[in-house]
Amino acid sequence: MAKKAKSRTIPVRLISMAMTGYYRTMIRPRAHRPLSMLKYDPVVKKKVLFLEATKGGKAK
């Protein structure tokens, strides 16, 4: 029996590098490189770097 097809896009979690525990969830194409962007963190009230959290600890 054929396996269920994987979806083209995946939801990922972008974690604030200010260590506040704040994160944003985004959707990116599965084949794309990991997301990273400058975003506002309401806990420290500043624009900080958000990096995509790897699920199994394996980065692309």
Add this chain to the structure above:
Amino acid sequence: MSAASSAVGNLPTRLRNFFARYPPQKYSALVAPQPTPREASQAEGTEAAEKSLPSPYTPNRDAKGTPKPDLEKYSFSRALLHNDPNFPNPFLPQKIFRTGKWKGPRYGLREQADLVKLAQKYNVEPLLPPGPKSTPYKAARLSERGLAIKGTGIGQKVKGHKWERTMEARLEDRRKAMMEMPEMIRLWKQRGHGRGWRQWPKR
């Protein structure tokens, strides 16, 4: 005698009126019979120790912690509140045995507290009748009950919530991360906005 009368003259009117109404020779804590604290506390201590000692063989859930204070039981602090039926203490309620009803104290707790504070200021507190606001009563009750607030005693502490216990460390982490943030952003921009980034955080 003249010294005493001048001392009385120095008292504020409120205290003078009180002493005129309730002369210390009849009403004060000085003339009230003093209970012996040592015997009372010893008796109470052994009784409490016997009560709180749980049997090692029968696990008793009720034996946990300190026993609840028995309000009917004799206690030194309660014995301090002497009430002579011939000279009814104006700081304590009276039971009228004829009707079986209770009459409130002549002076409310707030007025009592005011009087006690005034008397303390003029060093005549022992001349007041014994009452729930008097210093010896409060001291005796505190020694019987201990401090009501958990964690305020010497060597005590409260566990607190987890967020309270870990708050300091978390704030320190955050502070460090924010210190390194400009450098991190500079590196991130230098490495093609994440193209050459290696250290992705773990979830």
